[in-house]
Amino acid sequence: MGRLKAFLPVALAVLTVAGCGQNLGLARQAFGGEFNGLSALAPRRGEFPPTPSGIHLNLVFNYRVRNVRHEIGVIDVGWGAGSPYPKQLANQFYTPFERDGPYAGPAHSLAWWKGHHPSWIEYRCDRKHVAFEYGEREVPFDIANPEVLAYQRTGAVDPALAAGYQGIDFDNLELSNYSRRCGHYMGSGTWVAQYTGKPVDPNYLRDVLAWGRGTFAYVHGFSPRAAMAINFSYDSNFSAERNYDLVTRTDELLDEGGFTNYGSNGHNVTTPQEWRQIVGLIHAVQANDGCYMENGEEPSLSKDITQAERLWVVANYLLIRDDCTYVWMSGFTRSGAQDYGRILLYPEYKLPIGEATASAKAVQNSWERTYSNGLALVNPSNRRVVIPLDGNYVDENGRKYSRSITLDAETGEILLSK
Numbered sequence: 450m451g452r453l454k455a456f457l458p459v460a461l462a463v464l465t466v467a468g469c470g471q472n473l474g475l476a477r478q479a480f481g482g483e484f485n486g487l488s489a490l491a492p493r494r495g496e497f498p499p500t501p502s503g504i505h506l507n508l509v510f511n512y513r514v515r516n517v518r519h520e521i522g523v524i525d526v527g528w529g530a531g532s533p534y535p536k537q538l539a540n541q542f543y544t545p546f547e548r549d550g551p552y553a554g555p556a557h558s559l560a561w562w563k564g565h566h567p568s569w570i571e572y573r574c575d576r577k578h579v580a581f582e583y584g585e586r587e588v589p590f591d592i593a594n595p596e597v598l599a600y601q602r603t604g605a606v607d608p609a610l611a612a613g614y615q616g617i618d619f620d621n622l623e624l625s626n627y628s629r630r631c632g633h634y635m636g637s638g639t640w641v642a643q644y645t646g647k648p649v650d651p652n653y654l655r656d657v658l659a660w661g662r663g664t665f666a667y668v669h670g671f672s673p674r675a676a677m678a679i680n681f682s683y684d685s686n687f688s689a690e691r692n693y694d695l696v697t698r699t700d701e702l703l704d705e706g707g708f709t710n711y712g713s714n715g716h717n718v719t720t721p722q723e724w725r726q727i728v729g730l731i732h733a734v735q736a737n738d739g740c741y742m743e744n745g746e747e748p749s750l751s752k753d754i755t756q757a758e759r760l761w762v763v764a765n766y767l768l769i770r771d772d773c774t775y776v777w778m779s780g781f782t783r784s785g786a787q788d789y790g791r792i793l794l795y796p797e798y799k800l801p802i803g804e805a806t807a808s809a810k811a812v813q814n815s816w817e818r819t820y821s822n823g824l825a826l827v828n829p830s831n832r833r834v835v836i837p838l839d840g841n842y843v844d845e846n847g848r849k850y851s852r853s854i855t856l857d858a859e860t861g862e863i864l865l866s867k
Contacts, residue, residue: 504763509777607671741775814834828860
């Protein structure tokens with residue numbers, strides 16, 4: 450679903466994370482100031498299961514779950530669910546945002562599109578090669594074409610919502626023109642130039658943002674309860690404001706890169722600079738009253754994800770969570786595919802941490818947040834830190850702490866009150 454992106458450093462001043470019903474705030478110096486922009490349409494937070502305490506899960510696909518009723522009481526939101534049932538979950542229908550996919554019937558071949566809608570197909574600047582993405586063979590569409598938008602909406606959005614899905618998941622949103630789109634041919638064979646073929650392209654950025662605004666309005670116009678989700682991670686090729694413009698035009702953000710860089714081998718923990726940008730993105734989503742889903746993808750087999758890796762993912766979740774925040778962890782299969790589509794449960798999900806009782810606060814180069822039955826600790830810095838403790842605690846291995854705890858660089862920890 451995702452791709453790796455580069456990140457740039459951003460100054461971070463104060464992180465305040467409040468309890469249920471309140472938002473993540475980044476004060477004054479973060480990305481040049483507090484996020485103040487609001488989308489014209491308010492996100493429909495109330496259509497998602499509330500997350501008042503503990504850890505709440507967003508299952509990424511369920512095509513390997515034999516009995517979906519096993520999800521009840523375990524999963525809150527189903528990203529790309531195979532059906533709108535069971536109704537106890539907020540199940541969402543999957544479709545790509547910029548290429549052929551599960552619309553009205555199966556995806557078509559390139560030859561079919563050339564014969565029926567040649568002007569919809571995006572090419573690279575050599576005017577010969579189709580601008581395929583991620584090694585996929587799904588035909589890339591011109592997202593600025595009104596006929597394409599109508600096809601997406603009447604072929605995917607309308608029937609999925611009418612069938613009872615809670616919302617629509619749009620995959621692979623990007624501000625950068627990574628597939629090197631350049632233009633398309635009209636039915637007459639005339640070439641229409643649209644983009645430069647370079648990742649940073651103001652015209653492509655304009656069209657993506659316009660697609661986001663228009664699609665968000667269309668989904669909300671379907672019914673008073675219809676919701677939209679997008680898969681997008683911070684793109685450092687563009688300003689924070691442009692990133693915020695996109696993520697404030699959705700009800701839920703799936704951040705597939707999360708704090709683990711898409712499970713990049715050798716770089717599955719964010720640098721301090723990357724961490725700050727992700728937190729800034731979450732701030733924009735939550736300040737706009739949207740929901741956030743942290744994806745914790747690791748480079749190993751799912752069964753081999755280490756305790757330290759799990760604690761990094763879950764401690765960050767507890768640090769930034771509000772009353773509409775979810776998390777998921779998975780690895781890769783032996784063949785190298787993303788290990789999505791099945792229920793994967795880890796012991797950290799069961800830790801009885803309780804409810805948040807205060808905002809997150811900075812402690813040296815790390816962050817601490819108190820819960821009714823413990824602490825969530827995250828050290829996103831590149832140096833070891835010693836965090837003083839006011840009380841007696843125990844980690845999930847039974848080790849006791851009273852006066853202080855030492856956290857290695859770029860690690861997380863969860864302590865329970867003793």
